[in-house]
Amino acid sequence: MTGRRRSSPRPLLPHAPAVKIAAAVTCTAALASLLSGCGSLPGAGNSAEREPVTVMTWAPEGTRATNMPGMPAMAQAYARSVNARGGIRGHRLRVLTCNERNDSVAAAQCAQRAVDEGAVAVVGSYSQFGRSFMSPLEVKGIPFIGGYGASDEEFQSPLSYPVNGGQASLLAGNGRQLAADCRRVALVRPDTIQGDQMPSLLDSGLQSGSRHPAKDIKAPEDGTDYSPQVTQALRQVGADPAVYGTAKAGGKAPGACVAASLGDHTDAFFDAFRRLQEDSPKVRVASVLGSVGQALVNRSGGTSGPLEGADITGWYPVADDPRWRPMRKVITDYAFDDNRIDPADQGVQTTWIAYTVLHSLIEQLDDAGVTDITAHGLQATLDRGEHAIDTGGLTPKLRWRDDDMIAVQDFPRIVNGMVTYQVVRNGELVSAQDGFVDVTRTLERRRADDY
Structure with a gap:
């Protein structure tokens, strides 16, 4: 979508009987209650369609070393899921993916593509080459949310917001x-x-x-x-x-x-x-x-x-834990026959958690009356940490204020020391x-x- 589309409420006909109007309102409220338990559907917009939110997820695929094809695949399934319900508070999610190839040059190219295509965050990605990919993101103030934890820079850069404690x-x-x-x-x-x-x-x-x-x-x-x-x-x-x-x-x-x-x-x-x-x-x-x-x-x-x-040792609950059911449902309903996604894979799980964080951030911005989702807005919300982010029990509640950082030399950005x-x-x-x-x-x- 190239421009904003706003829908205006349809004006009431001047001669519409008040009783019919009241009945229509009552029926609409009842239907909403039945669908969502007296609230909005998770991920569904409460207002007119707004500008899409562009993010990127990268990971190595088809290499001779470690491969994580399930991470971009999970990101795409997540986007299909929320977009099928109208987006996140009306913002459709546009997910760019990139093959990082276990290569420092390719990692930098993925980051530059995120910059060039207007991504407001990099979410749930894997790369060992933090030195290559963090610099382009830092120059443009693009937050790196919930990386796999495979590089030191993920636990050092002020633009990185890890959801786990990495290999440490x-x-x-x-x-x-x-x-x-x-x-x-x-x-x-x-x-x-x-x-x-x-x-x-x-x-x-x-x-x-x-x-x-x-x-x-x-x-x-x-x-x-x-x-x-x-x-x-x-x-x-x-x-x-x-x-x-x-x-x-x-x-x-x-x-x-x-x-x-x-x-x-x-x-x-x-x-x-x-x-x-x-x-x-x-x-x-x-x-x-x-x-x-x-x-x-x-x-x-x-x-x-x-x-x-x-x-x-793992970061998260075992794969058959009930707390993974929402993720499994999204995989079943929106990943179709994509055999890249293994719900027991920690890369897939990390991507799910990272997008859960992004979802919460967009909702927080919407609650504050912010309709233009930007990299700076996401970063400021993360840094303020006014609301700890609930991942459904898959991690402790997460936030990234200075007081939340663990005092670990070489890994100062760790906020979750649980395994x-x-x-x-x-x-x-x-x-x-x-x-x-x-x-x-x-x-x-x-x-x-x-x-």
């Missing part, structure tokens, strides 16, 4: 989860800038249980055979078949744990792990959601696979304990000399 909270949480049972831990992680931070983050959690730091094992981000890293990890945690026997014979190495966080390529790691561990005693394994999910558990053998009993503990039991990812686990203090105690 996941790894600190995973370390705490492992500290209960593990005396020796090896961490297999990508040999990248982001990967370089992982050992100290995992160690911050291990230290909460007075455990020794994990053995750091670097691996290629886009590897296809991780046999050398599996062998090194088993050796580092003392899984010696001469002492404990073999996994095939039922041998177990008590207190020995291997954690792997390799994104999409965690699949290849555990495939090698399954083959090579037969000659070593069984060790406990762990990972974080985003590297491991139900689909990988299924592919790797379910109850008989290497992930049975694995400790997994969930999950475990693979009988081939299914289930909650290891009820509710969220707060790793805020664990992150704040992370030693300066670990950086």
Whole structure:
């Protein structure tokens, strides 16, 4: 739509009987009540159609490293859902998508396209190249809302508004989860800038249980055979078949744990792990959601696979939690047969939450009488934080005032230090304990000399 369309109330006919007018009003009110429970439909406009709101969601697709095709697909499904009900307070949602390609140049190009096409926010996106994409957004004052948390800049830029604690909270949480049972831990992680931070983050959690730091094992981000890293990890945690026997014979190495966080390529790691561990005693394994999910558990053998009993840390409730029902309904009704969207994927879930935040912001602006949704208006509303944003219990209520920031060096924009503990039991990812686990203090105690 190129211009504003305003609808004016139809004037009353001069001779219309008052009783008919009253009846019409009564019927209209009754119908609205039946449809919406004495309120407006979620996402539906309460007034005439207004200017559309343009946003962008980007993610890598079809690359040799981590891919997140479900994030732009979820964004498009969300837009179809709200637009089918008249938009958000009358504003139709126009979602631009961009393939970030796991490439710094492409990430910058996506950001520049958002600027060029008048996006007022970038919402629910994934990129490791924050240095490339944040600068174009900062120049134009475009907020970055609810990114996946894959880059440091998402937790440093004043224009970034994260909905989770990124890899920092996941790894600190995973370390705490492992500290209960593990005396020796090896961490297999990508040999990248982001990967370089992982050992100290995992160690911050291990230290909460007075455990020794994990053995750091670097691996290629886009590897296809991780046999050398599996062998090194088993050796580092003392899984010696001469002492404990073999996994095939039922041998177990008590207190020995291997954690792997390799994104999409965690699949290849555990495939090698399954083959090579037969000659070593069984060790406990762990990972974080985003590297491991139900689909990988299924592919790797379910109850008989290497992930049975694995400790997994996530940001949000388990995938079958009732709090995800609204998202699942949107996927069912508006994603059609789009197999890019896995409702259990943390990228899809993060995008849903990010658009929930955007939805709330537009409603807040509308309540304040603002009908022109701009990047500056969204940023000012986020910074003021007059109303905490309710995500339906999928996260704590969110806002980004200075007082809400967690005091974590390198990650000053974190406002949500909550994670969930999950475990693979009988081939299914289930909650290891009820509710969220707060790793805020664990992150704040992370030693300066670990950086």
